[in-house]
């Protein structure tokens with residue numbers, strides 16, 4: 001099976017704290033991979049490195065065999081890299097090489113086909129549901145200032161396309177009736193789904209979901225898991241963070257377990273469920289929760 | 295309780311485009327408005343309109359893209375000086391200098407804001423204040439040897455349209471009105487465009503916008519370039535009416551007035567900018583005593599407004615709904 005996303009020796013240090021420590025795993029084309037681990041294990045930090053929000057301290061991320069994340073070049077490294085000297089040239093072969101060397105910005109990674117949601121929902125609160133999802137087609141449309149002012153036929157066609165696409169994804173996530181509601185006024189469960197609709201509207205090859213089930217009741221969780229299955233069946237690979245083991249077991253074919261920034265297990269449901277280190281990590285957490293309750 | 299708040303905010307549909315007659319009516323009224331007035335009040339109207347254009351140009355930066363710009367007057371001055379210098383040194387008719395004034399101010403908007411785009415909120419605000427002052431001091435110190443120092447430029451030729459020399463205030467009023475209408479038309483189109491939406495995404499949540507594939511740096515830069523360029527146009531209009539320009543155009547108080555015009559009426563709202571210009575320009579001119587007290591009145595007005603109407607006097611419907619929805623939630627007993 002082809003590895004769509006390859007994570008190699010990925011490490012992130014915040015000051016003295018190593019949040020992610022030498023993590024390796026692959027995400028295969030067409031699968032739903034679960035990334036689980038107790039709170040503070042470093043899951044969100046890995047997502048932030050994949051999507052270009054934080055640069056890694058060490059290690060690399062490859063997507064479709066191109067490097068999309070690595071530790072930024074130091075000035076000394078830049079000066080000794082031939083493509084850095086030539087990077088201003090508008091020659092596509094050079095640009096291509098330079099793109100593999102430089103640090104990509106989050107929007108460039110999205111453009112290459114990775115979309116994400118956030119653990120704490122980040123919608124455009126004062127815009128309607130439809131306008132939120134209309135952000136998705138932005139990167140594959142063109143119109144700029146002239147298009148806006150003079151509205152030539154190409155721009156009008158493009159606007160119609162953007163609206164149609166946004167409606168399609170709203171419908172897919174079951175939000176067609178909430179099109180003109182402000183995102184802020186939607187119930188919590190709908191906001192989670194709207195965020196996924198918005199990410200899907202970028203037409204990614206890989207969608208990374210950060211605890212999409214957090215804060216949902218059981219019924220909503222079940223519906224969401226069904227939707228995630230559908231997303232995968234429509235051809236989008238899913239990388240899913242989940243804090244709650246039960247939810248993950250329901251839909252993920254393969255699971256990677258993280259604890260204190262280190263990968264402690266990887267495999268299918270049974271392998272992970274019966275792995276003593278996983279049980280220990282989760283037992284520790286259960287005890288912590290219990291002692292908190294007392 | 296969620297059901298309650300939904301009930302309170304049911305009319306969340308966006309405002310429909312104004313019917314045509316309403317727009318035509320407004321244009322007719324603005325054409326007739328100065329006729330019964332004397333030259334003094336015609337000039338007051340002209341000033342109000344000019345600051346409305348300035349407010350609308352700043353509204354792109356501050357209202358749509360949500361970027362604090364407290365040095366906007368610098369671009370107003372750059373536009374005026376561009377028009378004035380081209381006219382004085384090369385004898386180019388003033389109206390023909392307008393496009394150049396727009397391009398030059400936009401260019402300065404580009405080079406000044408490009409290095410500071412990554413700054414956020416209050417930091418950006420402080421740096422824009424500094425840049426505004428730098429521009430003013432450069433003009434005062436006659437840095438290029440052509441700007442006339444503290445005295446500025448004088449005897450700029452009046453604009454000529456089809457052989458008609460625009461001398462009386464009424465002509466300048468109509469010239470301003472023409473550009474005001476163009477501005478409103480353009481801004482309404484921008485609001486409902488791919489670019490306009492991108493600005494709002496940036497304003498709402500920059501991290502999310504970036505994660506959605508929007509090049510936030512590019513989009514913010516465009517807001518600054520377009521807003522600055524249009525402020526330059528207002529500067530050129532000013533040069534044509536006054537024929538004398540001075541570095542004081544770029545002073546900090548001017549930037550503050552522009553900022554207040556946008557915020558007073560309601561950030562992001564076109565009618566709000568009109569209300570703001572009326573409050574900041576027309577009222578102090580009509581009530582002369584107020585003019586001497588303008589700084590104090592400005593402070594009072596802002597404080598009173600922040601307490602009584604935080605959304606501005608004529609807010610965009612969206613922001614109004616937003617603020618009152620929050621109140622409804624806050625006051626609903628659990």
Ligand SMILES: Nc1ncnc2c1ncn2[C@@H]1O[C@H](COP(=O)(O)OP(=O)(O)O)[C@@H](O)[C@H]1O
Pocket residue numbers: 014017019037038039040041042043044045046
């Ligand atoms: N921006 C940051 N600065 C400093 N520490 C951080 C930052 N982001 C995350 N951390 C720390 O890194 C660790 C992993 O966090 P995170 O990736 O959010 O965990 P998870 O998503 O698995 O719950 C935590 O100890 C957290 O406090």
Ligand SMILES: [Mg+2]
Pocket residue numbers: 043044045119
């Ligand atoms: Mg997390």
